[in-house]
Amino acid sequence: MAHFAIPSHILVGKDALPSAVPYLKTYGNRAFIVTGKHVGKSPMMEQLKKTLEKAEIAYYVFDGITGEPTDKMIEEGLEQYKKTGCQFVIGIGGGSPLDSAKAIAAMAVNEGRIADYNGKEITGSVPGIVAIPTTSGTGSEATKFTVITDQEKDIKMLLKGDCLVPDLAIVDPDFTMDMPKSVTAATGLDALTHAVEAYTSKKAFSLTDVSAVSAVKRIMKYLPIAYQNGYDAKAREEMSLAALEAGFCINNSSVTLVHGMSRPIGALFHVPHGMSNAMLLKECLSFALDGAYDRFATLGRAIGAAAESDSDQVAAEKLLDAIEKVCRICEIPTLRAYGIKEEEFLPVIEKMSEDAIASGSPGNTRKTVTKEDCMAIYKKVFA
Structure with missing residues (x-):
């Protein structure tokens, strides 16, 4: 038997982000935005902030994803997620912020360290996950996988679970124009x-x-x-x-x-x-x-x-x-x-x-x- 899993909602095109407001409001009224330093200062981020403000959704920006994500970055993001009382996560950027948003969502409702879940199926209900890619490649906006580096063991952990498939993927090709x-x-x-x-x-x-x-x-x-x-x-x-x-x-x-x-x-x-x-x-x-x-x-x-x-x-x-x-x-x-x-x-x-x-x-x-x-x-x- 084959099983085909994709995000619950996928919005594609120039008006994808403003069109996403009705869906965003169903995930809560406080969003935790996961990104990197570059995208954190970009016009795409400003557009996202304005969209959330118009929808009366409060937000906190965590821009601590520098390079490919590590367990330490996820721990830092998780601490901020819990401290700020957010209800769902938005990953915006390349594959690293998107993968990190999934990992933070998973660990928000699971015990232990992220390394404990390497190679295991993550199950259960996690906070809503929204993925906004600014690159064209990783496909993280559509997958149940997240790849996080275990710095202690020098390995890339492949974490997976159907609950990690984003609830909403927002794909605007204009967001990829500035890719080097x-x-x-x-x-x-x-x-x-x-x-x-x-x-x-x-x-x-x-x-x-x-x-x-x-x-x-x-x-x-x-x-x-x-x-x-x-x-x-x-x-x-x-x-x-x-x-x-x-x-x-x-x-x-x-x-x-x-x-x-x-x-x-x-x-x-x-x-x-x-x-x-x-x-x-x-x-x-x-x-x-x-x-x-x-x-x-x-x-x-x-x-x-x-x-x-x-x-x-x-x-x-x-x-x-x-x-x-x-x-x-x-x-x-x-x-x-x-x-x-x-x-x-x-x-x-x-x-x-x-x-x-x-x-x-x-x-x-x-x-x-x-x-x-x-x-x-x-x-x-x-x-």
Whole structure:
């Protein structure tokens, strides 16, 4: 049996935020806004504040999410949430504030530390969660997942639960216009990874397949345009829709090898998540291809990289070539060019491989993945 979970309400377009007022009022009259320093001073934040004021909803802004979220940031946010007497959370920004808003909501009604819930299903009723993305990639506005770094263990914890799916997703492509090129590239390739992995996952099924193919087609066409001209309204709109679709996909058919191997790099070397995904794409997908030639081939034909007459293997390889081209256009650096030193990377390959396998994501690949396979891939990626 397949289960398909998405936010209760999704508003898309230029008037999405003001149109959300009737829904916002149902979650309470005091909102806890979770964001970072940059978005906290942005026109989007001012628009959100004015919308809440007009709706007579009081608010408190917590802008302590600096970079990818850690357990310490969540503890600080949780303390402020409880102290201010807020009734629901609003995450506005990239994936980090959105993930943090979910984590704070979860811990507002659960005992212990957030690390206690690593790998466990979070259940029960949590405060209302509103997600307002300002990037096009993580899909956090549509998922039941939140990724938080455990600073003590140097691992990225994957926390999950249907109760973490946002009650309301507000998706306005205009909010993504000011994304820097590097963020456009990293988040866009994160969304591409979501869609490709979800489509080739063991857990894929008909509903996720439709969204995955649509997302891949949009991203392969419009990410290069958005990267080269961030103010192309059509490209930004298509990328916002693609990120949302890809979020639907991973929420219901999960991710595979790339994500499993990406999280340890982020935890140990602080490479942004979408960037580390992109760095791994070539080698991880090359490894996975022969486990699902037919699935990769379908994507290759869908984007026009392969002909109907091509064999599945050839079509799959042409998809990989097309993805590599987009990565080059988006100027994705190697691990070495990013500044990671060989003498720091090679000694932790075994730990990263163990953490990758332990995350469970590689197990969704349509091919057996061992710790030794991960170690070999890490070495190839660095070389």
